Amino acid sequence: MSEQVNRTGEVSAVFGEVVEVRWDGSDPVLAFQKRSVGAVVVGDRVDVMEVPGDEAEISWRVSRLHSRERCLWRSSRRRRSQLVAANVDRLAIILAVAPPPKTGLVDRYLVATESQSIPAIIILNKVDLPGSGQIVDSLTVYRTLDYAVLPVSALTGEGIGSVEKHLESGLTVLVGHSGVGKTTLLNLIIPGVELPTRELSSATGKGRHTTSAVTAHSFRDGMITDTPGIREFGLVDIEPETVSAGFREIAALEDSCRFMDCSHREEPECAVKTAVDNGVIDRRRYESYLRIRESLTAGER
Ligand SMILES: Nc1nc2c(ncn2[C@@H]2O[C@H](COP(=O)(O)OP(=O)(O)OP(=O)(O)O)[C@@H](O)[C@H]2O)c(=O)[nH]1
Numbered sequence: 001m002s003e004q005v006n007r008t009g010e011v012s013a014v015f016g017e018v019v020e021v022r023w024d025g026s027d028p029v030l031a032f033q034k035r036s037v038g039a040v041v042v043g044d045r046v047d048v049m050e051v052p053g054d055e056a057e058i059s060w061r062v063s064r065l066h067s068r069e070r071c072l073w074r075s076s077r078r079r080r081s082q083l084v085a086a087n088v089d090r091l092a093i094i095l096a097v098a099p100p101p102k103t104g105l106v107d108r109y110l111v112a113t114e115s116q117s118i119p120a121i122i123i124l125n126k127v128d129l130p131g132s133g134q135i136v137d138s139l140t141v142y143r144t145l146d147y148a149v150l151p152v153s154a155l156t157g158e159g160i161g162s163v164e165k166h167l168e169s170g171l172t173v174l175v176g177h178s179g180v181g182k183t184t185l186l187n188l189i190i191p192g193v194e195l196p197t198r199e200l201s202s203a204t205g206k207g208r209h210t211t212s213a214v215t216a217h218s219f220r221d222g223m224i225t226d227t228p229g230i231r232e233f234g235l236v237d238i239e240p241e242t243v244s245a246g247f248r249e250i251a252a253l254e255d256s257c258r259f260m261d262c263s264h265r266e267e268p269e270c271a272v273k274t275a276v277d278n279g280v281i282d283r284r285r286y287e288s289y290l291r292i293r294e295s296l297t298a299g300e301r
């Protein structure tokens with residue numbers, strides 16, 4: 001009997017039945033997924049086993065899936081709950097000067113990251129376009145809540161050094177609407193990756209979304225993962241009562257509300273509403289909180 005080699009690695013790409021796995025100081029290997037082990041996603045830690053023999057180029061098989069932490073889930077009207085990535089060290093929410101950012105989407109992402117204790121940063125791309133100053137100003141509230149807001153241009157390279165510094169370790173997942181420049185940014189940070197961006201896909205005339213797969217690429221001591229652009233970001237496993245945990249400024253105050261289960265809508269002596277009226281809590285963020293809560297109550301996610 002031949003000796004079996006076992007290794008533990010990190011999944012960096014998923015292509016149906018086949019996954020790419022990396023471990024320290026080696027090139028990634030391709031491994032077959034085993035149904036009994038369960039489907040894996042980017043960021044999963046897995047054991048792989050070398051299977052000698054006739055399976056052509058792929059001689060590895062996933063033999064165990066380690067337990068997951070810091071999961072990024074999403075859902076949409078078309079697709080139910082989907083695990084995007086596991087063991088995420090950082091979510092980078094990418095916005096662009098044009099099309100102008102929807103801050104409600106940022107708030108939804110932050111509800112997801114706070115619930116999983118995933119650190120989040122905000123990257124505002126395309127600051128080479130006119131009107132960027134005003135949009136940077138509109139994001140000031142996130143800075144006051146201790147989220148890094150990094151203005152950048154993937155076209156001119158302005159601000160790229162600061163972005164690189166933030167992404168140089170751990171597993172980062174880039175998320176945001178289609179067309180904000182996630183892939184352009186990744187191509188600039190990791191020369192040689194050369195993933196297709198908008199121009200290329202419009203040349204082939206295929207589809208509106210340029211990126212269709214979740215793939216992770218090595219960068220310095222970490223990995224950066226591109227994801228397909230989204231139209232909506234549905235929250236998974238978040239109850240109306242736990243939405244406030246995703247709003248740092250609300251979570252910090254809600255112990256002072258008169259009622260322990262205060263929803264911060266109509267209740268008397270609500271410390272959160274008082275803070276909104278006094279300008280201590282940003283009104284737009286508060287309204288965003290109400291909207292997200294309402295959408296979950298209505299069962300829309
Ligand atoms: N002016 C300007 N245009 C940019 C910048 N970054 C990207 N773009 C353009 O924006 C368009 C969309 O870029 P992509 O990188 O394909 O966007 P994406 O977020 O990856 O889109 P999906 O893959 O569909 O989610 C392309 O035409 C880019 O050339 C930038 O910093 N400034």
Ligand SMILES: [Mg+2]
Nearest residue numbers: 182183210211
């Ligand atoms: Mg893309």
Ligand SMILES: [Zn+2]
Nearest residue numbers: 257262264270
């Ligand atoms: Zn309250």
